[in-house]
Amino acid sequence: MAKFDEAVGPLDRYMQVLELVATFPGVLTLADVSSLLDLPKTSAHRLLKGLVRAGLAKDSVGGRAYQLGDRLLRLLHATADDGWIAALARAHLQELTDATSETCYLTRLIGARVVVAISISPDVRWRSYVQPGIEMPVHAAATAKAIIAYQSKAVLAEATSGDLPLLTANTRNDRKWIEQELATVRSRGHATCIGEIDEGLAAIAVPIFLSDRRVFYALGMTGPLQRIMNEQLPDRLTALRNVADVLGKSLSIGEKLKSKDVAAK
Amino acid sequence: MAKFDEAVGPLDRYMQVLELVATFPGVLTLADVSSLLDLPKTSAHRLLKGLVRAGLAKDSVGGRAYQLGDRLLRLLHATADDGWIAALARAHLQELTDATSETCYLTRLIGARVVVAISISPDVRWRSYVQPGIEMPVHAAATAKAIIAYQSKAVLAEATSGDLPLLTANTRNDRKWIEQELATVRSRGHATCIGEIDEGLAAIAVPIFLSDRRVFYALGMTGPLQRIMNEQLPDRLTALRNVADVLGKSLSIGEKLKSKDVAAK
DNA sequence: GACTTTCGTTCCGTTTTCCGGAACATTATT
DNA sequence: AATAATGTTCCGGAAAACGGAACGAAAGTC
Numbered sequence: 005m006a007k008f009d010e011a012v013g014p015l016d017r018y019m020q021v022l023e024l025v026a027t028f029p030g031v032l033t034l035a036d037v038s039s040l041l042d043l044p045k046t047s048a049h050r051l052l053k054g055l056v057r058a059g060l061a062k063d064s065v066g067g068r069a070y071q072l073g074d075r076l077l078r079l080l081h082a083t084a085d086d087g088w089i090a091a092l093a094r095a096h097l098q099e100l101t102d103a104t105s106e107t108c109y110l111t112r113l114i115g116a117r118v119v120v121a122i123s124i125s126p127d128v129r130w131r132s133y134v135q136p137g138i139e140m141p142v143h144a145a146a147t148a149k150a151i152i153a154y155q156s157k158a159v160l161a162e163a164t165s166g167d168l169p170l171l172t173a174n175t176r177n178d179r180k181w182i183e184q185e186l187a188t189v190r191s192r193g194h195a196t197c198i199g200e201i202d203e204g205l206a207a208i209a210v211p212i213f214l215s216d217r218r219v220f221y222a223l224g225m226t227g228p229l230q231r232i233m234n235e236q237l238p239d240r241l242t243a244l245r246n247v248a249d250v251l252g253k254s255l256s257i258g259e260k261l262k263s264k265d266v267a268a269k
Numbered sequence: 270m271a272k273f274d275e276a277v278g279p280l281d282r283y284m285q286v287l288e289l290v291a292t293f294p295g296v297l298t299l300a301d302v303s304s305l306l307d308l309p310k311t312s313a314h315r316l317l318k319g320l321v322r323a324g325l326a327k328d329s330v331g332g333r334a335y336q337l338g339d340r341l342l343r344l345l346h347a348t349a350d351d352g353w354i355a356a357l358a359r360a361h362l363q364e365l366t367d368a369t370s371e372t373c374y375l376t377r378l379i380g381a382r383v384v385v386a387i388s389i390s391p392d393v394r395w396r397s398y399v400q401p402g403i404e405m406p407v408h409a410a411a412t413a414k415a416i417i418a419y420q421s422k423a424v425l426a427e428a429t430s431g432d433l434p435l436l437t438a439n440t441r442n443d444r445k446w447i448e449q450e451l452a453t454v455r456s457r458g459h460a461t462c463i464g465e466i467d468e469g470l471a472a473i474a475v476p477i478f479l480s481d482r483r484v485f486y487a488l489g490m491t492g493p494l495q496r497i498m499n500e501q502l503p504d505r506l507t508a509l510r511n512v513a514d515v516l517g518k519s520l521s522i523g524e525k526l527k528s529k530d531v532a533a534k
Numbered sequence: 535g536a537c538t539t540t541c542g543t544t545c546c547g548t549t550t551t552c553c554g555g556a557a558c559a560t561t562a563t564t
Numbered sequence: 565a566a567t568a569a570t571g572t573t574c575c576g577g578a579a580a581a582c583g584g585a586a587c588g589a590a591a592g593t594c
Contacts, residue, residue: 012322012323013319013322013323014319014323014580014581015280015283015319015320015322015323015325016322016323018280019323019324019325019340019344022344023344026344026345028485029379029380030378030379030380030381030382031378031379031380031483031485033570033571034570034571034572035569035570035571043554044553044554044555045554045570045571046553046554046555046556046572046573047552047553047554049571049572050552050553050554053572054278054279054280055280057278057280057281058278058279058280058281058284059284060280060284064380064381068421068423068561068570068571069380071379071380075284076344076345077345079287079288079291079341079345113295113296114294114295114296114336115294115295115296115329115334115336116295116329117295156333156591157591158333158590158591220293220296279551279552298541298542299541299542299543300540300541300542308583309582309583309584310541310542310543310583311543311544311582311583311584311585312581312582312583314542314543315581315582315583318543333541333542333590421562422562423561423562
């Protein structure tokens with residue numbers, strides 16, 4: 005069994021201190037940390053101040069106690085709320101929803117799963133809800149297809165490794181069909197879901213390309229089958245494509261990098 | 270303006286990488302991190318693996334992408350849910366509530382504020398709610414008095430530095446009175462709140478002493494004034510005291526340390 | 535299926551930082 | 565006022581982090 009204060013990596017000692025601070029926020033003194041972790045107080049002091057400098061902890065009660073810092077909390081919110089991405093996309097999604105009276109949403113790739121980041125529902129009676137945070141079935145959802153179609157083989161393999169349930173009579177889960185469906189997505193530039201999740205519901209989706217042509221996000225629109233799969237379809241796809249292009253430019257990691265570089269000079 | 274990749278502390282580079290991982294969970298490759306942070310790929314590699322070893326990040330899609338690790342999520346939940354403390358105390362609080370049919374709750378000191386950690390309400394019509402997470406007024410709440418009475422002057426000063434609103438006709442906020450009230454708490458071992466927050470509500474509370482006599486937590490019971498301030502009071506205080514002693518032993522940092530030491534040998 | 539490119543990993547000498555004992559400064563306690 | 569405890573700075577020896585170069589392992593290409 006590993007000794008408690010044996011660090012398993014360069015960060016481990018910091019993390020042990022931070023865990024202590026998290027467990028007893030705002031009440032632990034330097035001496036406590038020192039004795040609990042069996043560290044020389046000099047080292048405990050250095051570690052604590054290191055955490056404070058990095059924004060992971062902060063002084064409390066005039067430097068005689070420590071609590072979790074803002075940076076750590078920001079880190080949590082970054083994943084939970086999708087941070088700046090949500091802020092960027094929300095206005096665009098609202099516009100799309102207002103123009104079409106259908107539910108529009110943004111999904112993102114996390115690992116090999118596709119989850120809903122933001123969703124805006126129209127203010128009409130007959131609408132479908134898309135719950136932020138839920139995972140989209142890779143073999144059925146339009147937004148999932150739109151993203152997975154542009155991923156590496158490794159991601160595709162992992163995404164289709166589990167059970168792929170047949171949700172309706174229209175759902176297909178044979179790997180051969182999926183590959184072909186994804187090829188179709190790539191060739192025509194958008195994905196569809198025609199009653200593959202719910203009998204009467206359809207969805208269309210387009211991938212959002214970053215500047216290096218990679219795809220982490222997709223934009224989707226869903227509603228009753230006959231309201232989606234009709235003569236308005238081409239116009240709506242164009243609208244989605246336009247928004248996706250705008251978002252692609254903003255979301256692009258390349259752009260983000262560039263702004264950082266400019267700021268650095 | 271500070272250059273982006275200029276580390277302000279030993280942890281800063283790690284944090285920058287971690288923030289990137291948090292923003293694009295499960296999709297960033299080593300090469301991305303390297304180019305975005307303008308690091309040699311060797312360094313990016315070392316930093317990422319360091320994060321993984323420390324449990325702050327973890328491999329995704331077979332080591333070709335990274336996402337937030339379990340340790341970080343545990344850390345963030347530790348403060349939000351009160352972790353093991355909540356698990357420990359909940360059963361005891363339930364017993365107290367069942368026996369008395371009053372709302373019982375555990376509060377904790379965070380910095381110089383006292384907040385509700387867990388609260389159990391009885392299953393009767395006429396009950397008072399205590400919302401977990403809310404802050405207790407230091408000059409009025411029984412649990413707050415029970416904790417603040419045993420803090421250092423620095424904490425007391427910070428706790429009473431802001432506005433202390435007069436919530437009812439019974440509330441007092443002159444510093445002189447507060448000091449005297451806290452002295453009373455210390456001498457008789459429990460705190461009361463007699464209509465100082467809501468006209469008809471009273472509360473009693475006892476501090477939970479850790480093995481080194483410090484106080485971070487308090488146990489409280491609240492209900493309509495006439496149901497609290499009657500001949501049952503002594504028995505209920507005894508019941509609270511007993512539970513507080515049990516929890517004190519379990520919560521004690523000393524105990525926690527000891528168990529770690531045992532595990533280490 | 536062989537080739538090319540890209541990505542992730544290991545190696546290792548140099549450099550930088552960390553480590554923690556001792557002394558110092560600063561606040562509570564008697 | 566004296567004493568004890570806590571937080572902070574100093575600094576030489578020790579131990580890492582650092583990153584260029586070279587090496588394996590995939591993905592994409594023909």
